[in-house]
Amino acid sequence: MTWLGDNWRTVLDLAVSHLYLAGVPLVIGLVLALPLGWAAKRWAGAYPAIITGTGLLYTIPSLALFVMMPLLLGTKILDPVNVLVAMTIYTVALLVRTVADGLRAVPDHVEQAATAMGYRGLRRLFGVELPLAVPVIAAGLRVAAVSNVSIVSVASVVGVSQLGDLLVDGYNRVIWGELLTGILACVLLALLLDLVIQAGTRALTPWVRAQGGRP
């Protein structure tokens, strides 16, 4: 604990970078996954291709993806952009299936009722289908958030600074206080993101509470 007392400013700075490296890809990934997931739902033939393709991306180990990024992007090896893009790829890979399944779970009769009431095309998607898919999408987003926070710590190996630095330095210099602080800070950050997403989901789905918890 004395270690944390002496170094809390550094920890805070690293936590902010960590939140940035894990959070920004979460938002960009969600924005990219929405049209892809919608396409997978809209054209049944595209579903297996899109789902398999994104699933394949998710099988690539994080350290390998970080190291390969400069080859694909032409960036420098120590550039944080590598980590941001890699994390966005993972987020998209996780969320496309969730978005597609969430949209597919909207009952046909609801879609037909919406159409009958004059909801069409994009207006139906944003006014009826997406709101109803929010609980499913949010569940995927929570998995992605926790996953991102853990994966980002590996970026210290490729020289991108965040809470993972505490783990590497704590290990190299055998400072238990630093190592444990790093682990705890990562867990707390994951928890924080999880709570934010849950709060957002509650705010976006008032009808769930009105029905006493039934979706």
Next chain:
Amino acid sequence: MIPSLISWLTDPASWSGEDGIPARLLEHLGYTLLTVVLASLVAIPLGLWVGHTGRARWLVSLTNSVRAVPTLGLLFAVSLLLGPRISGELAFLVPSIVVLVILAVPPILAGTYAGIEAVSPAVRDAARGVGMTGWQVVRSVEIPNGMPLLLSGIRSAVLQVVATATIAALVGLGGLGRYLIDGIALGDYPRAAGGALLVAVLAVVLDGVLALVQRRVVSPGLTAGTRPGRGGGRGSGGGRGGLDGAGQDVSAAGKDSSDQMVEGERFAGETRAPI
């Protein structure tokens, strides 16, 4: 950068000796096999027990919460704890294998449990009704029905281990991760990128092979389209096909089995801890 990567990959020196690609690849596969077997020995019986008796479900959620702990931190902490207590070469090997097993248990446990849990009570009752004992129900009904999800769990575990073993090169483990870690440490980018490429290809190939195994091993009673939830046994799909509307039945059956595979794959994605 790409030409230097290709020249590293095609250099005969990269392919020979203790630090050659074949040796490192075998090491990596060896760690993966050892870890997944050890983790299965713990997780499958435990998952069967939790799923069959319905007791101690908290075990599954507890092991799943390991997910939030950063893999890198776990690796470092266990190495610092165990490393000094072990002498010689094993000082590098044992801590890494311990962590890999810790990370491989949750997906296999969750997969086994979810597979057993998903067997419909009607099917279980029917098995009891024809006089099967508890052990016979597990062996002949619950395991075959739970197989798709169980295998998904193993698939997730394998990917998890392949990825984490790469990072474990930081604490002295061999395998393909050596190229990445040593390449970065020495500023030898072609070596690091070559290692990354090999690890990525290994992960994708292993996942593909396991997906094929999954399709092969799953009981024909399930792939013929009678899901456990429908209360049908093996071969009843064919029986129903003889009734009117056979064509319709077949298409419905096809959808069922693909749904089940999709369910299994989705499960694999969700139980996989971050790497």
